[in-house]
Amino acid sequence: MSQPSLTLNTKPIAPTRSVADIAWFNVIWFQSIWLLSVLGRDSMLLLTISLLVLHFGLVKQRLRELERLAAVAFIGVSVDAGLSLANVFIFANAVLVPLWLCCLWLGMAAALPRSLAFLQKNTYVTALAGAVVVPLNYWAGARLGAVEFGYSLPLTLAVMSLIWAILLPTLVHVLARIDANNDRAANT
Numbered sequence: 001m002s003q004p005s006l007t008l009n010t011k012p013i014a015p016t017r018s019v020a021d022i023a024w025f026n027v028i029w030f031q032s033i034w035l036l037s038v039l040g041r042d043s044m045l046l047l048t049i050s051l052l053v054l055h056f057g058l059v060k061q062r063l064r065e066l067e068r069l070a071a072v073a074f075i076g077v078s079v080d081a082g083l084s085l086a087n088v089f090i091f092a093n094a095v096l097v098p099l100w101l102c103c104l105w106l107g108m109a110a111a112l113p114r115s116l117a118f119l120q121k122n123t124y125v126t127a128l129a130g131a132v133v134v135p136l137n138y139w140a141g142a143r144l145g146a147v148e149f150g151y152s153l154p155l156t157l158a159v160m161s162l163i164w165a166i167l168l169p170t171l172v173h174v175l176a177r178i179d180a181n182n183d184r185a186a187n188t
Contacts (some may be wrong), residue, residue: 022056030053033107034137037100038146041092048103055110060187064182065110071178072109072171073152075104079167087150087157089138113175120176123169130168135160 005018014088019025036044059065081097092099114121119126135157139146149156 016022018058018060020055020110021114023115023117026111030107030111030115033104037104037107038141038144041098041100041146045100045103045149048100052106052110064178067178067182068113068175069106069109071174072112073102073105075174076105076108076161077166077173079163080105081122083163085157088156092149108169112171113179117170119172124174126169126172127165130159130164130166134168 014053020029029051033048036048036051038074040047056065058063077097080089080101084091084096093100119129138147139153139157144148
């Protein structure tokens with residue numbers, strides 16, 4: 001009587017996605033960050049930070065995620081600080097860049113490779129989205145009392161439109177470079 005042979009499946013198992021990587025979850029998560037940051041600002045900061053911590057708890061590659069978030073947030077906060085120094089943005093208590101806005105930048109950095117991943121496909125569409133959609137988000141923030149504009153609305157929107165037409169494709173490119181460098185390092 002022959003013994004049944006045991007064979008091991010040596011086929012690599014594809015890594016499962018984290019719930020943080022699912023587009024609909026990331027959309028809801030990021031919109032929650034936006035609302036808490038813009039509507040709640042400092043009064044909702046603890047909840048906003050809790051959502052960012054939740055994100056880190058859900059992602060599988062935390063070091064890569066930290067690198068992504070740090071790069072995008074650094075660039076974004078630097079640009080907003082420059083706009084604040086130029087009096088394009090005026091925040092409460094003469095703060096250069098409030099902590100809630102830094103949290104919003106971290107949320108944006110987490111959304112770019114997930115629910116906003118479609119922006120990676122076409123640089124021109126990304127530039128157009130940056131020129132139109134992002135300034136409208138800042139305008140909504142101003143209407144909700146999160147920021148004041150130091151110049152007329154048309155001039156402020158025009159300045160932000162020009163900046164974001166360049167900045168959004170740049171951020172997408174930065175994330176792609178980080179991922180490509182990490183993938184190369186993992187394959188060597």
